[in-house]
Amino acid sequence: MSKRTGTLSLGAFLLFTGHHVAGWRHASASDGTTLADFVQLARLAEAAKFDALFLADGVAARLDEAGAAGHKAHNGFYPFEPITLLSALAGATTRIGLVATASTSFSDPFNLARQFASLDRLSDGRAGWNLVTSGDLGSAYNFGHAAPVAHADRYARAEEFIDVATALWDSVEDDAFRRDRASGDYVDRAKLHRIDHAGRHFAVRGPLNIPRPPQGRPVVVQAGSSEPGKELAARTAEAVFTAQQTLADAVGFYTDLKGRLAKHGRTPDDLKILPGVLPVVGRSESEAREKFEALQELVQPVVGLGLLREYGADIDFSQFDLDGPLPELPETEGGKSRQALLIDLARRENLSLRALYLRIAGARGHWQLVGTPTQIADQLEERFTNHGADGFNIMAPTLPGGLVDFIELVVPELRRRGLFRTEYQGTTLRDHLGLKRPQSRYAAPLATAAE
Numbered sequence: 001m002s003k004r005t006g007t008l009s010l011g012a013f014l015l016f017t018g019h020h021v022a023g024w025r026h027a028s029a030s031d032g033t034t035l036a037d038f039v040q041l042a043r044l045a046e047a048a049k050f051d052a053l054f055l056a057d058g059v060a061a062r063l064d065e066a067g068a069a070g071h072k073a074h075n076g077f078y079p080f081e082p083i084t085l086l087s088a089l090a091g092a093t094t095r096i097g098l099v100a101t102a103s104t105s106f107s108d109p110f111n112l113a114r115q116f117a118s119l120d121r122l123s124d125g126r127a128g129w130n131l132v133t134s135g136d137l138g139s140a141y142n143f144g145h146a147a148p149v150a151h152a153d154r155y156a157r158a159e160e161f162i163d164v165a166t167a168l169w170d171s172v173e174d175d176a177f178r179r180d181r182a183s184g185d186y187v188d189r190a191k192l193h194r195i196d197h198a199g200r201h202f203a204v205r206g207p208l209n210i211p212r213p214p215q216g217r218p219v220v221v222q223a224g225s226s227e228p229g230k231e232l233a234a235r236t237a238e239a240v241f242t243a244q245q246t247l248a249d250a251v252g253f254y255t256d257l258k259g260r261l262a263k264h265g266r267t268p269d270d271l272k273i274l275p276g277v278l279p280v281v282g283r284s285e286s287e288a289r290e291k292f293e294a295l296q297e298l299v300q301p302v303v304g305l306g307l308l309r310e311y312g313a314d315i316d317f318s319q320f321d322l323d324g325p326l327p328e329l330p331e332t333e334g335g336k337s338r339q340a341l342l343i344d345l346a347r348r349e350n351l352s353l354r355a356l357y358l359r360i361a362g363a364r365g366h367w368q369l370v371g372t373p374t375q376i377a378d379q380l381e382e383r384f385t386n387h388g389a390d391g392f393n394i395m396a397p398t399l400p401g402g403l404v405d406f407i408e409l410v411v412p413e414l415r416r417r418g419l420f421r422t423e424y425q426g427t428t429l430r431d432h433l434g435l436k437r438p439q440s441r442y443a444a445p446l447a448t449a450a451e
Contacts, residue, residue: 008384008419009391009433010411011099011274012045012403013054014038017074019278020362020397021307022298024074028401033079039092041400048407049421051432052097052128053089054221054241054393055082059106060138076138083115090123097429099128099221105154106134106143109164110204116218117169117210125214125428130221130241131232133158155228160199162220162236167195169217170440171207193442216438219429225253234260238435239272241393243341243366250275250388272390272433275383276366279376280397281405292370295397296358304357307364308342322354341365362397377413384419 016032017024030037042053062076079085082100090098098119102112112129120127133154134140140148149157176191195206222229222237233240234257244250258268280295282288305317308326320327326346329339342365346356362368369376383389396402414420430437 003385004387005385007421008380008389008414009051009272009274010048010420011052011054011097011391011393012041012050013056013276013393013395014041014399015056015074015395016079016399018398018402019364019395020295021303021364022295022300022361023398023402025298026295026398029398030400032399035080035085035088037399038080038085038089041403042089042093042096044400044403044407046093046096048411049424050096050394051391052099052126052429053086054099054130055086055101056130057082057101057103058136058139059103059134060136060142062138083119086127087119087122090119090126093123093126095126095424095427097126097128097219097432098123099130099219099429101130101132103132103134103139104158104161105149106139107161109161109202110168110206110208113165113168113208114210116165117208117213120213120215120218121211125430127213127215128219128221128239128429130223131158131162131237132223151226152228155224155232157201158232159235160201162232164195164197164199164202164204166217166236167197168204168206168208169213170438170442171195172210172212173440173442174212174216177211193440195442212440215428215430216440219433219435230257230260233257233271234266235264237271239274239433242273242275243363244275244388245341245345245365245367247383247386247388250383251386254388269434270436272435274391274393275389276363276395277380277392278363278366278368278395278397279406279410280362280368280370280402281373281376281409283372283409285372285375288370288372292362292397296361299358299361301354301357304354304361307357307360308353317353320353323352326351326353326356363395366395373409373413376410377417377419380410380414381417381419 018029023029045053057078058076060076086098086100116127116129135148135151135154137148171193173191177187178185192207195204197204219238220236221239221241222233223241224232225242240257242253244253254273257273261268261271280288280292282291301322308317309315329343345359351359369379380392394406396406411420415422424432426432
């Protein structure tokens with residue numbers, strides 16, 4: 001396959017504590033918990049012409065032993081619910097995309113479709129939904145479950161969930177609302193469509209009671225890299241947030257996922273693959289290394305072991321020798337792809353438990369780069385031009401400093417190479433990502449009330 005040309009996409013993944021697990025402890029870090037903090041970051045990313053802001057979310061506080069006493073960064077707490085926050089940021093920005101995480105495991109498709117349609121309208125077509133499933137016990141407890149939802153069951157629900165949400169976004173045609181004052185004809189009922197969905201998990205009549213989103217549908221992002229996750233992404237996702245450590249792994253994932261699209265009537269351009277990258281940038285290699293080591297020195301063992309427990313399996317790693325190897329891990333109902341990545345990393349690099357948690361303390365299994373602007377741009381370019389990524393979700397180790405470093409030092413280097421835009425060419429998130437606007441698929445009119 002020949003090397004690709006063109007420009008790559010950049011997202012700004014805003015975790016208020018910074019993405020390095022000890023980033024919030026660094027002297028330069030802001031508190032990051034106010035709307036003003038997020039407005040500052042959003043405007044920085046928009047001025048740099050990033051495609052989108054990306055917000056994570058969870059629905060459980062982590063108060064177990066591994067995350068006790070405030071050690072583990074945010075402990076599952078977030079300063080704002082992400083759709084609410086992005087609705088506020090829609091009024092403080094004009095062009096940058098706004099992507100919020102929401103779980104299909106503990107949400108309702110009608111409410112969620114309505115919320116994202118609203119965000120898309122508030123932002124004039126800049127909304128995206130990062131579809132995730134939730135496999136942790138804390139979230140299960142908060143929604144009436146006595147145990148984590150099984151991996152297969154989570155993905156079966158997610159498959160049906162996205163079908164319902166998509167049908168609801170399509171259920172109101174673009175020109176359904178005539179608002180004809182002369183005739184008194186406010187809405188054309190022939191352009192409103194019941195979905196009449198009756199499935200294993202949901203029964204939804206429809207239509208959605210909000211006008212169709214400006215983008216037709218919000219951009220659907222998906223983060224799973226397990227086999228069910230890749231199948232769900234190939235059928236429904238328009239962008240994938242993923243984690244691969246090596247160029248070979250990235251190219252393999254890219255080729256595999258793009259190769260699955262044809263059986264769903266899709267083309268490679270219908271899906272963008274955007275791996276997470278944690279960059280620690282210095283004007284010299286030694287400066288970058290000093291910045292990184294200063295963060296690593298702030299990692300406490302209880303925090304590192306908590307990370308291994310979260311991503312490896314729900315077992316107490318403190319019972320093992322910190323300087324010994326990673327033990328055999330039981331199969332998890334949580335994130336299977338992240339557990340596999342952790343095991344592969346430990347075995348490939350022969351890492352002790354201590355070395356392993358320090359290895360993932362920055363990027364939690366995502367790609368971690370430490371170096372000069374040229375060195376980092378070289379590696380991003382290599383992965384992009386060799387068909388390992390369509391762009392990257394930038395995970396600043398600290399905020400605001402880590403994001404500022406990337407914008408001021410790496411973005412100009414990418415532009416010098418012709419790899420990143422200097423101006424927005426469109427107004428919607430679909431425009432930025434080069435995605436088509438879908439048309440409503442419904443033709444049968446809504447039945448009358450008498451029926």
